Amino acid sequence: MTPPARRAAAVAAAAALLLAAPGTAAAAPASPAPAAAGATPLAGPPAGRPFPATVPLPTGSLPEGIAEGPGTTFYAGSRADGSVVRGNLRTGVTTPFVPGVEGRVAVGMRYEEGADRLWVAGGATGAVTAYDGTTGEELGRWLVPGSGFLNDVEVTRDAVLVTDSAVQRLVVVPLGPGGELPGPDGARTLPITGDLVYGEGFNANGIRALPTGQLLVTQSSTGDLFRVDPATGASVRVPVGGRDLTSGDGLVLRGPFLYVVNGFSGDSAAVVLLTPGGRAGLVVGEVSSPLLDRPTTGILAAGALYLVNGRFEVEDPESAEYQVVRVELR
Known part of the structure; x- marks a missing residue:
């Protein structure tokens, strides 16, 4: 059996075990992230008290992005006015x-633990903004001319990378020694080449960094996954077996498991088992909750997957109630 065949067989065997295990549809519970230096997690009730099933977000806020902060802290943003709330998953x-x-x-966002910074993509405004993760102070804002829709964010050791769902490129905010921020004109763009070709609708959307340093990007309009080289922008399609991932939004990556949030078309997240290096994948199940209503992005924290209810089909978004929903993984 060739090495690719052995890998495929290993994935299939692991998928069969996952699907056969009662009530199991994903990875083992995740541990809370350690607190960053200088950041104080919000206080919670005594250990052992159940986490609330939902955490309410401001009425009419049109939320989409969520980021995991220190401990059980999270951040959620608003498409209505760019505001951000800080919440606690334990207290609700x-x-x-x-x-x-x-x-x-405020669309996609990512918390930079080592520097205690919150990075936020600005959608059609073409802006990327960094905030102090403890005080909320604005640390920098980069306007990128020619942007279409800056959607989701990933932070690596060297840069902050943002997908543009309408223009075939990534926005890159380089980080200097010790995470030093560039000046207001320091952001640049990186054209995406190779297998990922933009078409109608939303294109590059969710983004996460693989342990290899490559980026994993979903194309919402086609349901395809790609590995993108952060240095060159060259992309290679990741073959994925199992159910269709079209309309995938945010990505959550933990170990070999990738959760693809399906808010545009349903109320669940597909669970994809990746081979080493993210070179191939297999949809091994999905996780959901009756409390979900067109979820957008998510985080893994406190032993569960937390998804933001985007509620894209609600009649009056400006007066609608929104929530973060806890989705159990076992």
Whole structure:
């Protein structure tokens, strides 16, 4: 048997075991992230008290992005005015963190643990913004001319990378020694070449860094996954067996498991088992909850998957209630 065949067989065997195990559809529970230096996790009730099934977000906030902070802290943003709330998954309480500003938008976001910074993509505004993860102070804002829709964010040791769902490129905010931020004109763009070719609808969307340093990107309009080289922008399609991933939004990566949130077309997240290096994958199941309503992005924290209810089909978004929903993985 050739090495690729052995890998495929190993994936199939692992998938069969996962599907055969009662109530199992994903990886083992995740551990809370350690607190970053200088960041104080929000206080919670005594250990052992159940985590709430939902955490309410501000009425009419049109949320989409969520980021995992220190301990059980999380951040969620607003497409209505770019505001951000900070919440606690254990208490179910949120507090204002970044005030809203007319004309601003908060879509995908990512917490940079070592530097205690929150990075936010600005959608059609073409902006990438960094905030202090403890105080909410704005640390930098980079406007990128020619942007279409800056959607999701990943942070690596050398840079912050943002997908543009309408223009075939990544936005890159380089980080200097010790994570030093560039000046206001320091952001650049990286054209995406290779297998990932843009078409109608939303294209590059969710993004996560693989242990190899390659980026894993989903194309919402086609359901395809790609590995993208952060240095060159060259992309290679990742073959994925199992059910269709079209309309995938945010990505959550933990070990060999990738959760693809299906908010555009359903109320679940597909569970993809990846081979080493993310070169291939197999959909081995999905996780869901009756409390979900068109989820967008998610995080793994406190032993569960937490998804933001985007509620894209609600009649009156500006008066609608929104939530973060806890989805059990076992």
